[in-house]
Amino acid sequence: ETGVTQSPTHLIKTRGQQVTLRCSSQSGHNTVSWYQQALGQGPQFIFQYYREEENGRGNFPPRFSGLQFPNYSSELNVNALELDDSALYLCASSLAGQDYYGYTFGSGTRLTVV
């Protein structure tokens, strides 16, 4: 059973650029959630995808967008990067209807905006 894998592990971007982060969910999971973890803080919910559609969104602006593919993998896209977007971005997968058993998190992508 494979876990959640994220790529890349580290990324440096310039303010104003766009970035795409990728996530492969755990085998058997069909729901993907994305979280932003700023330095010294707890993760904050960005959005969740189920059946290739957004299924809930946290308090993040529209320049944060996502996709889920038929194989349940997912992308997080951030446009017009700002310095405050520097954070660890975590992907978590779960099985719809059983996600209260807990999510499986990836190791994250560390994004630095300069």
Add this chain to the structure above:
Amino acid sequence: AQSVTQLDSQVPVFEEAPVELRCNYSSSVSVYLFWYVQYPNQGLQLLLKYLSGSTLVESINGFEAEFNKSQTSFHLRKPSVHISDTAEYFCAVSEMGGSARQLTFGSGTQLTVLP
């Protein structure tokens, strides 16, 4: 909306001593409760969870947490810590019955076990 407060940002403790990491939550609806652990440069790992039933839940590595509804708390305890327990610990809640089961996290407690 829910919120989670972890009362201690840093907890240093000597090896083999007991430890308690405190967590309080606020929610207008019933919630599920979780503790996650994060080791340096890694993602989050589920430590234990409370869904229903017995208010005392245990993990396989000796941690336990007790759900106290009247005090809206879910404190994490271990009677004897090891060096390897050094990590960041996050308390989280998830609303029962929500269409998107997002986790709301506290700001974390850094547990440092000293030799």
